[in-house]
Amino acid sequence: MSGQTFAQKALARAAGMKTVEIGQVVDARPDVVLSHDNTAAIRRIWLQFGQERVVIPERIAITLDHAVPAPTTKHAQNHAEIRQFVQEQGIRNFFEVGRGICHQVLSEEALVLPGQLILGADSHTTHFGWLGAFGAGIGRSEVAALWATGELWLRVPESMKVVLEGELPTGVTAKDFALRLIGDLGADGGLYMSIEFHGSGIEAMSLESRMVLPNMMAEFGAKTAWIAPDAKTTTYLAERLKRKAQRDDRRFGKPLETLSVSELQALLLSMALFPDPDATYAAVHHYRAEELEPYIACPHSVDNVVPLSAVAGTRVQQAFLGTCTNGRLEDLAAAAAVIRGRRVAPGVRFIVIPASSEVLKAALEKGYIQDFVEAGAVIGVPGCGPCMGNHMGIPAPGEATISSANRNFRGRMGTPDSEIYLASPAVVAATAVAGVIVDPREIGG
Structure with a gap:
């Protein structure tokens, strides 16, 4: 074999099971089941099972992040339904408006560990591979089935x-x-x-x-x-487990407060x-x-990729720094280094949205937020922002946006007749300063 x-x-x-074959279908029990603003819609599907209680409240994690703060009455009602559901079901891993994007938040909270299976009603649940976990996006009906049964079939x-x-x-x-x-x-x-x-x-x-x-x-x-996962990964998780975990957290068979950071690191590596x-x-x-x-993904497909030099000089009207892909402290630091002492170009809006409240706090402490504000950028509430076209930066028809996000298909940011270019954080910041797509190394960034 x-x-x-x-x-x-x-x-x-x-x-x-001891082993599985490629192509085999298995009934898997995930360690974490993730949903976000779509939780209200999932609940309506789950109610059709005729259950009063979800079977895995301790494995459910819910984050409000896709439309925060609520931009419409409909969104606000959706959030209200989710809060009621969380209270009724006793779901402890619930993160309110402003805490940040689900993938960033669950990482910061050390809710996902190496070797685990996390299934989420969000396509970017693949994110948790950085922790050595198997993360996969699934549909809303599949999440409802997990709430009802605790397991789901998957093909290897x-x-x-x-x-x-x-x-x-x-x-x-x-x-x-x-x-x-x-x-x-x-x-x-x-x-x-x-x-x-x-x-x-x-x-x-x-x-x-x-x-x-x-x-x-x-x-x-x-x-x-x-x-x-390596020593960097286990140190990150161990330190956060000591700070973040609830006192009765017994994921390692004993209370976390009885374990040292080094003991936790060894246990994590064994997983x-x-x-x-x-x-x-x-x-x-x-x-x-x-x-x-440096590369740029040009409209309207993420695989329409060219070297930055091939599209240098292309004018944009908006620059967006953030999302679960590139809204972390390292990304804000790179962008701040480019924009410090400069101004956003006339005719350009530069929107900066940290991926979480932790990132925002750290960026404030390090002065990055001041750098952005002094340059004329707009700071948004931690969350997904305009990435999926809900609010906080929807472009006008005919406008071009350069973004640190992950998707650029037509209409992704809410306006079909607009263009989205994908790039790294430093390139986004440099373009906001120049008004045209530019390599930050060429402007001293």
Whole structure:
């Protein structure tokens, strides 16, 4: 029998089996079931099961993030229904308006651990691969079924190995690597696959840079994505578990307050799952970090990727920094370094929305928010912002936006007759200053 991929091991664990085969359908029990503003709609589906209580309240996590603060009465009523549901069902992992984007918040709260299965009613649940977890987006009806039964059938996906060796050049980021990969292989290049990231280039990345890669794999058609957890990962989680966890949290068999950070690190590493050396892959792709450059995804597809130099000088009317892809402190720091002492160009709006309240607080303490405000940027409430076209930055017809988000298909930001370019945070900030798409290295950023 050949070795097992990460996906095989993760789904075998979730199904209570020793091994599984690629293509096999298993009944899996997720460790976390995620939903957000769509929880009210999921509840209406769940009620059709005729149950009064969900069967897994301790495994449910709900975050209000997609339309916050509520921009309309309809959204406000939706939020009110969710709050009532949370109270009735005794759901403890509920995060209110302003706490931030679900994927960022659950990471900060250390609710997802290595080797675990998290299923969410959001396509970017692949995000949790940065923790060495199997994260996958599912539909609302599937989440309702999980509330009712605690399990869901999943097909074990084929796996693709992506290897990055070397060190990224100055000004080139994980976002650029993700765009290059999607541009090379197409928006459906990883369809229903598990994307495993390997190599010295991945190991050298900061944790916040690593988060970008599994998040962006939702745009690659992937079912899930994975990065090997290491000492950086376990330190992050262990420290947060000590600070964040509820006193009766017994995920490790004993109260968390009785465990030291080093003990937690060892336990977390023991939970991690790693592919076998002889695992079977549908494809293997190799990249050299030194050969990469800044890239832009042009309208209206995330795989319409070109080197930044090919579209330099393209005028924009709006720049947006934020989202679950690139709204973290590292991203704000990169953008602030570019914009500090400069002004947003006339005729351009620069919208900055931190991914969470923790990020906002840290950015305030480090002076980044002051840098943005002094430059003429607009600061938004932590959340998804204009990414899905609800509010807080919907473009006018005919306008172009450069964004650090993950999607740029027609109408994504609420206006079909507008254009969205995707780029790294520093490029977004430099473009806000120049008024046209520009490499920040060319303006001294």
